[in-house]
Amino acid sequence: MKDISVNWKTGPIYKEVVVIGNGPSGLALSYILSGRWPYYNGKSHPDPMLTLRLQSLSKSQSLLEQDLAFLSQGVEGRGSSAVGSLLDAMLHPGADQGLDLDPLIEWRCHKRIDHVVIGKGPPGETMDSNILTLSLSSWMELPGLRFEDWENEACSGSNGNRRVRVSKVAKYYQDYIHKQRYHFLFSTSMYL
Numbered sequence: 001m002k003d004i005s006v007n008w009k010t011g012p013i014y015k016e017v018v019v020i021g022n023g024p025s026g027l028a029l030s031y032i033l034s035g036r037w038p039y040y041n042g043k044s045h046p047d048p049m050l051t052l053r054l055q056s057l058s059k060s061q062s063l064l065e066q067d068l069a070f071l072s073q074g075v076e077g078r079g080s081s082a083v084g085s086l087l088d089a090m091l092h093p094g095a096d097q098g099l100d101l102d103p104l105i106e107w108r109c110h111k112r113i114d115h116v117v118i119g120k121g122p123p124g125e126t127m128d129s130n131i132l133t134l135s136l137s138s139w140m141e142l143p144g145l146r147f148e149d150w151e152n153e154a155c156s157g158s159n160g161n162r163r164v165r166v167s168k169v170a171k172y173y174q175d176y177i178h179k180q181r182y183h184f185l186f187s188t189s190m191y192l
Contacts, residue, residue, distance in 0.1 A: 015116045022119030024142060027176060031143045034182050035112040037062040038087075038105045038143070045104060046094040049074060054090075054104065063090075063105070092138060100161065107144060122174050129167030137164045142176050150175060 017033060019026045032038075039062055045051045053071050057063075063071075068083050076096075077085025088095075090104040133140060138161045141147045148161065150172050 013116075015114050017113055017115035019115060019117040020119075022117050022123045024140075024173070026117050026119065027123060027142050027173060030115065030117050030177075030182060031107075031180065032064070033113045033115045034180070035110045036107045036144060037064055037110045038090075039063060039108050040090070041104055041106040043093075043102065043104050045089065046097065046099065046101070047075070047089070050089065062108070062110070088139075091141070095136075095138070123170070123177060129165065129170065131166050132163040133166060133169060135163070136161045137169075140164070140169045140172065142173070145172075145176055145179055147172060150179075 019029050019033070040054050040057050040059070042055075042059070045054065050071075053073070057066055057071075068086065072082040072086040075082065075085045075089050077088055079085060079088075087105075093099065093101045093104055137147045137151070151159070151168075154171070154175060155168070
C-alpha cells in the first residue's frame, strides 16, 4: 500500500471529493464533478410510460436533483442498478430494440467540484486488449464524447456501431480524459 501523498510533488493535497477507481463509472462521475450535469431535453422515449414520467420533470432542474427512483420505475436494463438502466435508456433510447435514436439528455455547465480520480493504472488499461467487447461500441461511450466521433478522428474512420476490441475502448478512455481537459485530475499507480 502506498501513502497517497508520496506521489504528489508538493506533498499532501486536499480535495472535496476523491473518486476511487478510474474505470467508466469513475470517468463519468468525474465528468459530472467537473461541472457538467445531465438534463432531460424534452424528447420522447419509445417507452410511453417513461416519456410521461420524464415530461413531469421540472425543466430547470438537473436529473441529479430529480426523484430517480420514480423515474426509473419499470425501466428494463441489463444491469442491476435501476438508475444505471434509466441512464442507459435516456442515453440510448430504444437501443435494445435495435433503434438508433438521439439521446434524451443534454449536458449543462455547473459549478466544478474540486476532486481527484485515483486508480491502479491508466483508464482502461487493466482490460484484456485481445478480446472483443460484449456490447456494441456505443454502449462503451462516456458523457460528452460519442465513440463513433472519437473513432472517426482517432482511427481515420468508424466501422459503425458494432463490437470492438477492448484495446480500442481503453484508448478511447485514455483519450477521453485529455479531450475533456481534465487529465490533471487523474492519478495512477495508486493503491488504497
